[in-house]
Amino acid sequence: MKSVTLKDVAKAAGVSYATVSRALSGSPQIGSDTRERIIKLCDEMGYTTNYVARSMVMKKTDLIGLVVPSVDNQFMSELAYHAEMSARAHGYNIMLCNSGPDLKQEKTVVKLLLGRQVDGILIVPQGPQTYENIRAYADQVPTVFVSENLRDQPQSYVTVDNSRGTYIGTKYLYELGHRDILYFGRRHTTTHQLRAEGYMRACQELGLQQRFFNSEYSRSSINNGYQMARDLFSRPIDYTAIFASTDSHALGVMRAADELRIDIPGHLSLIGFDNIPSAELPRIELTTIEQPLREMAVQAVDMLRDKIEHGTQGYVHQILLPGLVKRGTCRTLD
Template sequence: MQPTIYDVAKKAGVSIATVSKVINNNGRIGKDTRKKVLKIMEELNYHPSVLASGLTRKRTETIGVLIPDLANPFFAEITASMEERAHELGLSVVICSTNDSEEKEAKYISLLMRKKVDGCILASRFTQVSLIENMIKQGIPVALTSQDIPSLNLNTVSVDDYKGGYQATAHLASLGHKKIATIAEKNVRSSHERIKGYMDAMIEKGLAVEDTYIVEVEPTVKGGKEAAERLLTSEDPPTAIFAGNDILAIGVSQGARACQLEIPNDFSVVGFDNTLLATICDPPLTTIAQPIQQIGRQIVDVLVSEINGELDYKQRIMLPPELVVRESTKKLFENKVSIKTTIEK
């Protein structure tokens, strides 16, 4: 016989109303009480009926998450964090990977609306603002992370991209590098902020900002590698590169090796995100850490608060990045010979 809400309330020593509030994540419930009820639910293997809940409260206890690429370690990690937090709150998650395709954006938004999700988190680089506006008109709360759409008043949780770009560049400058380039993801607002941070750090340190040292590419290993090779075989090659994410940084490292450069003795590289890639590559990558777990959990909490009608205003939460120094950066000695610029065949 399947356990009921009455069994949970009896064993936890609380009222049925209290159990209901824990299940639906509403009302004022003490942290210890909530934890106790959730533990009893797990012990009894009790699962509230999503269908019944939806019929009585017009909710499905489901949220949608749209990301650009699940193969990207950053989005894989942040999605896992969102899913974990949603599970703790008794919610199911529908994950949709758009691959930056407008067709897929429209398809998945339509799917999520048919499923009557209670809310939606957009981590994808959404290009069709009208689709988001339609969701909002239909009364579906929408929250953003890893991006911002200034024309829409939405709850947002992100990292301070400008500060991260500044920190990465300032770190390289502190090591004596004067010729610092940046390779960023193109057509993304967060990348533009990181480039602004790079430029301001260069100016503040009295270093020249060369147009040729600012390159925007697709966010792939291949894109980073090819861009690095072009820079390193130019007439005035940089001695260090700030890459806009860890994937690009891996590509930059491959490009440097193709030019017969040893990292960090001949050349330094800094990434952005601090994904698993940064710790397993050789050498381990100096990078700007985003608080990925915190972002994922907090965006779910903000969305759920809006779903529950607990917010009187939209929140734009910006979390601080942190420089993590590993082995891909090293002090540049003034008497160092010019770097090699021959690509291995």
């Protein structure tokens, strides 16, 4: 099938190729009536801009690659939404890639984005190995890491203060009267190591015993949280509260508790981390630590645009503050 070209539009409109080109670029040399007639004709004929040809002339694609480990994760999908809205507001389009749990696949999608000549890359890394895994490619294009603390690595990133989040959540449970608080979840990434550290720091300050139930899974999901919770609840429950490392894990705990007739918050208080959309649904109303997702996405896009448009060198480490969202899964002990 033959695609519609500018020459086809010009012929149908009875004007020159240059007139059509100027009309579509918004040139003030073209009257509003002519511009509207040409734009309407383009729409009727099905004309679309040839971005490949345009990028060869402009040396710019206006395309940003976004790499996430799992697009079916609510946290990742909401982050991707806010990143796309922010990028679009500044004239960029997003090319979304799912890297999965495999470092080899993560490198493959980064190479794919470079081959597509994206202007820059936003990446939610799989873990601490990601930086070294893609370093040779990240050095070739403006890159910003999102939602993972790379500590002192010389790359720009935007994340939340994960340690502070679990610290304030643990203190909140303590203020409600809880003295036996179980930390439930992952420790595979720097992000989750920091969350565990915040819990441990609060326990040390408050004189509480540290209690862990660690995940064997490399990613967070409701089903993984459910399978872990079934195992956990097969043992004596000698704690009054659970701090889940993610909301997905917390929802898995709620599902297992419901099946086993363990009342939340009657028998157990529960707090999560992330504040994904499902957390505020009726009959869930999960108390959680909120990551400022929209702010994180906007700042990451702005940081990347600065690199793309101004050739900014060096790197920036931006760490945002989390917040406690009180809902219905935590209760005060008598």
